[in-house]
Amino acid sequence: MQFWVIQTLNSLALGGLLFLLASGFSLIFGLMRIANLTHGALFMLGAYFGASILKVVPNLWLAALLGGLAVALLGGLFERLILRKLIGNELGQVLVTLGVAFIIADLCLILWGGDPIPVPTPAALQEPLRFFDLAFPAYRLVVIGIAIATAISLYLLMERTRLGAMIRAGVDDMNMARAVGIPVSRLFTTVFCLGAFLAGAGGIIGGPMLSAYPGLDADMLPLALIVVMLGGVGSLIGAFVGSFIIGFIYTFGIALAPDLAYVILFLPMIVVIAFRPRGLFGRIAA
Amino acid sequence: MGALESEKGRVTPALQISGLKKAFGGLPAINGITLEVMPGERRLIIGPNGAGKTTLFNLLTGDLRRDAGAVHLFGEDVTRLKPHQRAHLGMARTYQIITLFGKNTLEHNILLSLLGLSADRWDAFRPLARHGRLYEQAREVLKLVGLEHLAARPIAEVSYGERRRVEMAMALAQKPRLLLLDEPFAGLSREERVAVGQLISGIPREVTVVLIEHDMDTALDLAERITVLHYGSVIVEGTRAQVVADPKTREVYLGG
């Protein structure tokens, strides 16, 4: 029983992290039509930043905030200086994000070395909660909480704020949005920074579970892609649902059939794409 | 006019549209259109911008999926067929916005059209240049539209009027039974309109022609029957004289 509890919580927590990663990716893709392959590297960068910041500021949440902002800043610079030059060149933009992902990955290797850097769980959450003879790792619960809070915040942002309305308009019909006077270029930078922030902060929040290690980007990116393809591009609900589905499949897959976890992982994506190329909740075909 | 008699003694229409509906995100673009075009007929579909004319064509060719209704081509139900399948059943169209292969020569463009219905298109080994018969056919088609002398020129280097004629040639190369012309006169000068008009009048009677235009004057002479569309519905239909006389027609163009 304890096994199932742990695995379920792990699944939910991983799903939560994936949501932080995939929601940003989905927003950027939906609005800017850029498949941001740098996203996995931004997550990893966040994790490394967090590990370093924690040495100076021993509060994980503060580290997540600061690290997230740092990654957001870098993301914004990348968008303004490089991606901006390639408007209209969809393939070029993707390849450039891939190039930058490689650069970030190797920079992390140079700056932080090849050994995994553990990120300590906050002291207050190191003791598991006990209910009915079962131990629930406290940190996992908090991660799930953060993911839900983020989902709600993003929902409110999209549905209740002007910024959200502009984003939704842009996702629906970019030309119309421009014609109506929406400041598209500022919107792009804002959304890209938002996505980068979520990825970076997610990396730190995920630190106690995953730690910071070379290759974290290559592990997380395909998961984010599968979530977004499964859930539907540009859809927050899709990212939410997809993240938890993949979180479960990946965690239980690794636990029960580690050799073929990866194959099991992409089965739901295949099934969904075969019947609905735009994913479960997507409105635009990728 | 070739007549295809069914058991009931009725001639099978070349094109039969029944109750066709299409909405975009809640906004109805085609509101239940029913019409019939007989073999060999010259039908003009007219209506102000936004009336749904090009959407109708896209539904006919299969580029858009319908929400409800059916399309029959010479008696066959093509509603669920993909565009290339409809092409093989004899449907061809031109586009309002010229969509030619800009970097290729006129000849190559026609070749691609000829290949579309030829088994040769699956040849993945012999050089295209060796398919001499196709090249001859391409020249024949270009001759039809008076552009044979430009066969080796890239599309990008010929005039707009000449490109419009290549659009026509692409469709004629398919030897269609039903030809859909989407605003074939768009953007043309007076002389060019006359040239294209002559081309269209010269199309043999085996081909049924359906024309879209929003400018009544230009296409009026070519039409035998006219269908007037407005907000996705058929408002008036009949012979040239009937439609011109009908007060609803004038309303559509001058009124609300």
Place this chain on the structure above:
Amino acid sequence: MNRNAWLAILALLLAVYPLAAGEFYINLASQIFIAAIFAASLNLLVGYGGLPSLGHAAWLGLSAYISAWLFLKMGLGHWATAPLALLATTLIACLFGLIALRATGLGFLMLTLALCQVLWGTAYRWVAVTDGDNGLRGLTRPAPFGISLDDSTAFYYFTLAATVFSIWMIARFVGSPFGAALRGTRDQPRRMGALGHDVWMVRWVTFVYSAFWGAVSGLLFVYYNKYIHPSSLSLTTSAEAILSVIAGGSGTLGGPIIGAAIVVLLKNYVSAYIERWNMLLGFVFVVIVVFMPDGIVPGLRRWWARWKARKVA
């Protein structure tokens, strides 16, 4: 001088190259040939088909692993492992194509990336079959007609012959009516459908054909290295291929070959001085995409045309 004269000169140079060059450079040339087939096969999709794939490493890795596995675990000889590996990889490509082609453009790119990453992850984890991070070693090179290919010069000629054949087959494909239709679907897919071409089928056949030649390069790859490791299925491998295509110039026959040569040379030379190949690869990506998006071959062609025009004036 016309094109045939240039080709003849090139052929002569390639034929006598091993007589002049040392072993390191002969091996380097073999690597370039293998990379050239890999890039040229990808170009069918990217350059001629307009379908950007970031999962081409799948075909190289699958055929390499299958051939290695059949050899090591089933004890089959090369005359059997080669065709079986090619067949199996092609069949898997048929399947992957069905999935990947549910999308085009960026969706296609993400699907191919995800599919290849799954293979990569599986290669690391399915230790029973792939030996995981250790890779499969103890492989041999075939000995066609009894001639051992362990000698680098012999392997060079073998690979050269394979490359010439592969590029020739790809060239025939491109120059055929099917190739013309493929380019048509790249430029105006909707129009091609209206003209009667089955656009999906054209793309799917091209996908499979491109995978087949990718698999061929995979066989040569595993023969050259006598070893296969999951890293060959990585995104880096796919990225190197697409970089070769765009750096050289997509949509041309020579472009990917030149691009492959540049990437291999860069990798070999620079790796001696800079440890971080990935970072350099990333930089080159950014530079090429931003400053030389058409690639080198079209760029050179333009300069050549301008130079000739100046001479006439």
